[in-house]
Amino acid sequence: MLSTTTRPVRGTGRKRSRRELLVAAGFLAPFLIILAIFQYAPVALLIKNSLFSYTLINPDLQTFVGLENFARIFSDPAALQTIGVTLIFAVGMVVLIIPLGFLLATYLNQPLPGRGILRTAVFLPVITSSVVVATLWNFLLANEGLVNAVLNSLGLGTASFLTDRALALPSIIIMSVWQQVGMAAILYLGGLQSIPGDVMEASVLDGAGGLKRTFLIVIPLLSRTTVMVVVIMTVFALQSFTPAYVMTQGAPGGTTNLLVYEIYKQAFTLQDPGFASALSVLLLVGAITISLIQMRLLRTRWDY
Structure with a gap:
């Protein structure tokens, strides 16, 4: 009997x-x-511009200064204050959004009447223009705004939310949290709905109460979602611009002078795009570094 084998053609x-x-x-x-074209080339151009000193009026008259712009960042008290304000703003947003987003997602995960409308209402501020949101809150927090009207009706007096050094930064943090908490809630809602039902049923059969299930089962299983929410909200906070531009212009005394707003002022108001480019490079490197550190610290072995 002859056997034939198929040989692969070389x-x-x-x-x-x-x-x-x-x-x-x-x-x-x-x-x-x-x-x-639209990402790597601009970043390369940004790094190149950070090594020069020039103005937008005469961009061809460039002077190579090397790392002088970066050294200036760490010797300029105003720039250091701006970095500190931005970090406080980012920490405040993350610290508030994580628990609020989780609690809101837990509430929206229940069989509520009109649940779809509620979810839409929660997410609506996220897709609303930041300028519109900042303008709305500007009217609310003004000295003659709605919030002060309520405080006056209660006999508590008037609070200068946007001009008081102690209240201005917390005010724009609260405004930003209100706008972005819907994003965190939707992400957490997706995580809650992906938890296997048999895990929750087993915990109920084992006699675990609501709080015990939340802290020992739900929160650990949502660790990856938490990492994603933390990173997204941190990056959003670091590149936030509209609150400082629309509501406070960095006042009072630079206490709300966010880093992106400072970049805008240096480039277009003070005509120092080289220094603004150095600040932008610092922001880019800082955002990447902080995100990597967060993902490393919050890394989890939980899987489902």
């Missing part, structure tokens, strides 16, 4: 692999080109 697998690579490259090429 080069067929190599040709197929090469053809698949060409097809993949064809699909990826438009995205990579757009990414290079």
Whole structure:
């Protein structure tokens, strides 16, 4: 009996692999080109500009200063204050949004009447223009605004929310939390709905109460969601611009002078785009570093 074996044709697998690579490259090429043009090229230009001193009026008259702009950041008290204010703003947002977002998601995860409308209402501020939100809160927190009207009706007097050094930064933190807590709630809601039902049923059969299930089962299983929420909210806070621009212009005394607003002022008001580029590079490196540290510290082994 003759046995026949099929021998692979030499080069067929190599040709197929090469053809698949060409097809993949064809699909990826438009995205990579757009990414290079609109992201990597501007970052490279930003790094290059941070090494020069010039003005936007005469951009061709550039003077190479090396790392002088970066050294100036750490020797300028105003720049150091801006960095500190931005970090406090970011920490305040994260500390408030995490528990509020989780509690709101837990509430929205229940079988409520009109649950879809409630979820939409919670998420609506997130997709609303930041300028509109900041303007609205500006009217609310003004000396003659609605909040002070309520305080006066209660006999508590008037509070200068946007002009008092002790109240201005907490005020814009609360405004930003109000706008972004819906994003955290939706992310946590997705995490809650992905927890296996048999895990919760087993905990009920084991006699675990509501609080015990929350702290020993739900929160650990939502660790990855928490990491994502922390990173997203931190990056959002670090690049926040509208509250300082619309509501306070960095006042009073620079206590609300967020880093992106300082970059805007240095580049377009003070005509120092080289220093503004150095601040931007610092912001980029800082945001990446802080995000990596957060993901490392909050890394979890829980899986489901």
